[in-house]
Amino acid sequence: MHALFKHLRQVRDGGQRREYSRYLAQRMGPMIHALMLVGALAYLVAVIAGTLVRHSPLPLWLRLAPLPLLLLIAASTRRVRQPGLLSTLTLLCVALLEIGINLNGADDLHRQSVVLPGLLLPVASSVIWLGRWDFIAAMLLCALGPLPMLLSGNIDSALVFQYLVYMAIAIVLSTVLRAFMARTLFEQFRLERQLREQANTDGLTGLLVRNRFLELARSALAELHRQRQPACMLFVDADRFKQLNDQYGHAAGDAALVALAATLRRQTRAGDLIGRIGGEEFAMLLPGNSLEQGCRRAEQLRLSMHEIRRPDGPLTTSIGVACSQRCRDDIQTLLARADQAMRQAKNTGRDRVVCSPDDC
Numbered sequence: 006m007h008a009l010f011k012h013l014r015q016v017r018d019g020g021q022r023r024e025y026s027r028y029l030a031q032r033m034g035p036m037i038h039a040l041m042l043v044g045a046l047a048y049l050v051a052v053i054a055g056t057l058v059r060h061s062p063l064p065l066w067l068r069l070a071p072l073p074l075l076l077l078i079a080a081s082t083r084r085v086r087q088p089g090l091l092s093t094l095t096l097l098c099v100a101l102l103e104i105g106i107n108l109n110g111a112d113d114l115h116r117q118s119v120v121l122p123g124l125l126l127p128v129a130s131s132v133i134w135l136g137r138w139d140f141i142a143a144m145l146l147c148a149l150g151p152l153p154m155l156l157s158g159n160i161d162s163a164l165v166f167q168y169l170v171y172m173a174i175a176i177v178l179s180t181v182l183r184a185f186m187a188r189t190l191f192e193q194f195r196l197e198r199q200l201r202e203q204a205n206t207d208g209l210t211g212l213l214v215r216n217r218f219l220e221l222a223r224s225a226l227a228e229l230h231r232q233r234q235p236a237c238m239l240f241v242d243a244d245r246f247k248q249l250n251d252q253y254g255h256a257a258g259d260a261a262l263v264a265l266a267a268t269l270r271r272q273t274r275a276g277d278l279i280g281r282i283g284g285e286e287f288a289m290l291l292p293g294n295s296l297e298q299g300c301r302r303a304e305q306l307r308l309s310m311h312e313i314r315r316p317d318g319p320l321t322t323s324i325g326v327a328c329s330q331r332c333r334d335d336i337q338t339l340l341a342r343a344d345q346a347m348r349q350a351k352n353t354g355r356d357r358v359v360c361s362p363d364d365c
């Protein structure tokens with residue numbers, strides 16, 4: 006397969022495909038809107054020019070009939086960014102232009118007028134199709150659309166043959182143009198996604214960075230409050246970390262942080278969020294957990310941290326737990342309460358869990 010078409014195989018996963026479709030709709034929406042307006046205006050000019058140079062058996066109002074619909078569709082695409090709806094409207098626009106080509110070519114006894122507008126459409130619209138199937142449907146519409154006019158009346162078989170050859174060339178050309186456009190956009194989508202992931206993920210541990218964690222936790226907490234569900238925040242801080250760095254070097258400290266993050270990850274359940282809040286500080290949001298459940302999970306977490314071996318002994322952590330059930334705290338307050346509980350754990354000897362009471 007030619008390199009230009011290879012990207013089509015890379016979007017396999019359904020979630021990524023949907024995300025890519027939404028991205029395409031966002032990016033291409035304004036261009037689709039502009040091209041539709043150009044199409045509608047070009048149609049108006051073609052009808053007026055045709056009226057000036059020859060007599061048509063069809064009344065002008067009938068030949069202009071597709072125009073209001075074309076303008077309506079063009080206007081409605083201005084704000085539409087749902088991929089499915091955008092594709093449907095774009096296909097509808099092409100179908101209307103094909104009807105228009107038939108209405109305006111009906112006066113040409115030799116059906117010559119089909120050649121130019123009929124061949125222009127696939128190439129002009131080649132870059133606006135969001136998906137492969139939209140493109141195939143559009144090309145079929147473009148190829149078959151002018152046939153009723155071509156085949157009605159006196160059929161000039163040489164002209165039909167000529168039309169088919171030119172149309173095949175136009176479709177191949179638009180396939181290459183579309184592949185180039187789709188490949189360029191896919192590369193950009195991939196790069197933007199990669200940059201976003203890098204910006205949201207901590208390079209050492211692979212966990213969410215503070216801002217991203219707080220952003221996701223804030224919306225999760227708001228949703229939990231709406232559903233009257235509890236949530237707990239765990240603030241986890243590695244004990245005597247400076248000592249580890251000072252005695253055994255930063256590499257030993259880094260290794261301990263990576264192991265700590267892996268242990269946190271192993272303890273997560275569906276819906277939990279983990280983030281690296283600071284150097285050796287981590288936070289975990291446990292949706293749906295009461296204070297009692299949150300404290301039990303924090304205790305399990307503290308014990309499983311002992312399995313991580315530092316050069317000077319087991320890794321220990323101080324964990325503060327704060328829950329939002331009665332208090333309905335916002336994310337900053339909940340985190341601050343968990344932090345305060347963690348400080349209390351530090352002050353009372355480290356390697357322990359302190360649960361903040363859920364009273365406001």
Ligand SMILES: Nc1nc2c(ncn2[C@@H]2O[C@H](COP(=O)(O)OP(=O)(O)OP(=O)(O)O)[C@@H](O)[C@H]2O)c(=O)[nH]1
Nearest residue numbers: 243244245246247248250255256258259284285351
């Ligand atoms: N190796 C390594 N060390 C880090 C990283 N981020 C922060 N630190 C270190 O973590 C240490 C935190 O020290 P402190 O805040 O004094 O806390 P502590 O020594 O753990 O003492 P307590 O929290 O009171 O138990 C500092 O020495 C930081 O340099 C990192 O990414 N890698």
